[in-house]
Amino acid sequence: MSSGKKTKGKISFLLSHKERVPDEFNRIAHGYDLATSLSQGYQEDLHISAQRMNLRGHEQVLDLCCGTGKSTQACLYVVPQGRVVGVDNAEEMLALAREKFLREQQEGRVEFIQGDAMNLGFPDETFDAIFMAYGLRNMPDYEACLRGLYRILKPGGILCLHDYFLADHWAARFFWWVLGYGIIVPLSTMLTGSSTLYRYLVKSVLRFLTPAQARFLLEKVGFIETQAFPLKSWRAPILHTVLGRKPFFPS
Numbered sequence: 001m002s003s004g005k006k007t008k009g010k011i012s013f014l015l016s017h018k019e020r021v022p023d024e025f026n027r028i029a030h031g032y033d034l035a036t037s038l039s040q041g042y043q044e045d046l047h048i049s050a051q052r053m054n055l056r057g058h059e060q061v062l063d064l065c066c067g068t069g070k071s072t073q074a075c076l077y078v079v080p081q082g083r084v085v086g087v088d089n090a091e092e093m094l095a096l097a098r099e100k101f102l103r104e105q106q107e108g109r110v111e112f113i114q115g116d117a118m119n120l121g122f123p124d125e126t127f128d129a130i131f132m133a134y135g136l137r138n139m140p141d142y143e144a145c146l147r148g149l150y151r152i153l154k155p156g157g158i159l160c161l162h163d164y165f166l167a168d169h170w171a172a173r174f175f176w177w178v179l180g181y182g183i184i185v186p187l188s189t190m191l192t193g194s195s196t197l198y199r200y201l202v203k204s205v206l207r208f209l210t211p212a213q214a215r216f217l218l219e220k221v222g223f224i225e226t227q228a229f230p231l232k233s234w235r236a237p238i239l240h241t242v243l244g245r246k247p248f249f250p251s
Contacts, residue, residue: 014200015207018140019118022090024197025067029092031192033068038187045231046074046133049162049241052229058082059128062152064117065089065135069097071162072110075131085127086112087120118145122152129153133162137208146221155248159223161214165240167230168210172237176205179238211240218244 014021025032036042055061058081063072066086075084088094097112104110115121118139130149139145149159166172180202189195209217211228218226223244230236
């Protein structure tokens, strides 16, 4: 079998067996931060989405699918008197996150836990806010995942999804296809030594929800006050913040 066919086979397997995606993140963990650092606005966008939660600064936040901790940094910035729990299922990515935040862990401001976003063991109504960057798209069942997040949010708590929700327009899809296969895949492959995860990334985004579909799904689960906001400049058609709040008194 040719290498091209093998790669296509791996990507098809990942799309239908998303529980194996953490294995691919483990393989590229050593080059992940470098690859994302070359993506214009990557860290700034995370900070913008975190700020859109409009937190007071003392909350307990779950940073779900925290990876190497770039989203953790954004969450810490908006809760200077609070606490962030980072959860990820890729142990190599999590190891890098732990190395970055040694002081914050010693101070009790951050804790990192290896865990499956589809099967979180936290008690009901544990967190004031949940920040999930580039994570929902990798779940095998979007609705089941969101129901689990709804359960562990306190009444009035906010859920923030930061991801490649493509605008519902052919131009956004075409833009993403060109960006993905023309820049993301070749550059990230060169930096990490593997193309599988990044080819999967492009295809998973093309199959993912639009901002309107994401809001509809949040409302189906029970969230209220749902909103979707684009990120800045050229990323506006492809990258969005989607917010939803758990009601104080569920209907």
